[in-house]
Amino acid sequence: MYTSGERELTVLDAVSFELPVGQRCAIVGPSGSGKTTLLGLCAGLDRPTSGALVVDGRDLATMDEDALSRWRATEVGFVFQNFRLLPTLTALENVMVPLELQGAARGARQVATDLLDRVGLGARMDHYPAQLSGGEQQRVALARAFVNSPKWLFADEPTGNLDTETGAPLADLLFDLDRERDATLLLITHDRELAARADRVLTMRGGKLTDDSTTNPPAAREVATL
Numbered sequence: 001m002y003t004s005g006e007r008e009l010t011v012l013d014a015v016s017f018e019l020p021v022g023q024r025c026a027i028v029g030p031s032g033s034g035k036t037t038l039l040g041l042c043a044g045l046d047r048p049t050s051g052a053l054v055v056d057g058r059d060l061a062t063m064d065e066d067a068l069s070r071w072r073a074t075e076v077g078f079v080f081q082n083f084r085l086l087p088t089l090t091a092l093e094n095v096m097v098p099l100e101l102q103g104a105a106r107g108a109r110q111v112a113t114d115l116l117d118r119v120g121l122g123a124r125m126d127h128y129p130a131q132l133s134g135g136e137q138q139r140v141a142l143a144r145a146f147v148n149s150p151k152w153l154f155a156d157e158p159t160g161n162l163d164t165e166t167g168a169p170l171a172d173l174l175f176d177l178d179r180e181r182d183a184t185l186l187l188i189t190h191d192r193e194l195a196a197r198a199d200r201v202l203t204m205r206g207g208k209l210t211d212d213s214t215t216n217p218p219a220a221r222e223v224a225t226l
């Protein structure tokens with residue numbers, strides 16, 4: 001629920017699902033249906049006004065701010081639609097940020113360098129975001145999202161600001177990295193092809209989950225519940 005002035009707006013209503021470890025799950029649905037809000041809650045970027053969000057037995061909704069930040073720093077990777085790179089930092093420095101926040105400065109440069117090589121930007125590590133194309137910026141953002149070896153990888157329309165030619169290889173890279181690094185993926189997308197590659201597709205409409213189609217049932221036990 002969001003409060004703006006006197007008005008209260010219930011954005012998510014009775015949404016409940018479990019995300020098994022190892023699953024690659026897509027969220028689809030019309031604009032304004034609550035997808036970004038749901039992702040922000042799952043990633044611990046926002047807190048729900050009511051309800052629980054249990055990850056590995058701990059409720060994010062009641063975790064204190066420090067514990068929540070620590071959890072995000074060590075276990076969460078996030079890819080935004082509009083890249084959100086820091087303009088005053090080079091590609092390499094941007095990728096190193098999550099490790100520095102975690103206090104893991106030693107070895108950070110090497111890990112970040114390896115990931116930038118992996119996403120095909122080895123030759124552009126010293127470039128600033130403004131010197132990179134949209135696709136290249138999103139590759140940097142992808143490297144940054146994986147740099148802390150996250151257990152949970154959240155992506156909010158990661159190809160939404162890219163044309164098809166740029167978006168398709170970016171999506172390949174996301175799925176490849178996700179598989180290589182064993183992250184559980186929750187991905188918002190408008191791209192049917194991208195959604196079709198997930199193990200499961202959740203559909204949202206008007207703040208509710210209206211469809212949950214599992215194409216590849218997982219056998220895992222650890223879950224996040226909202």
Ligand SMILES: Nc1ncnc2c1ncn2[C@@H]1O[C@H](COP(=O)(O)OP(=O)(O)O)[C@@H](O)[C@H]1O
Pocket residue numbers: 002003004009011029030031032033034035036037038
């Ligand atoms: N910070 C906010 N304050 C008030 N309303 C918000 C806020 N963020 C999102 N909303 C509203 O919540 C609804 C769902 O938004 P969002 O989660 O961004 O949907 P989607 O990602 O599916 O397009 C929309 O009606 C939007 O206007």
Ligand SMILES: [Mg+2]
Pocket residue numbers: 035036037156
């Ligand atoms: Mg959105």
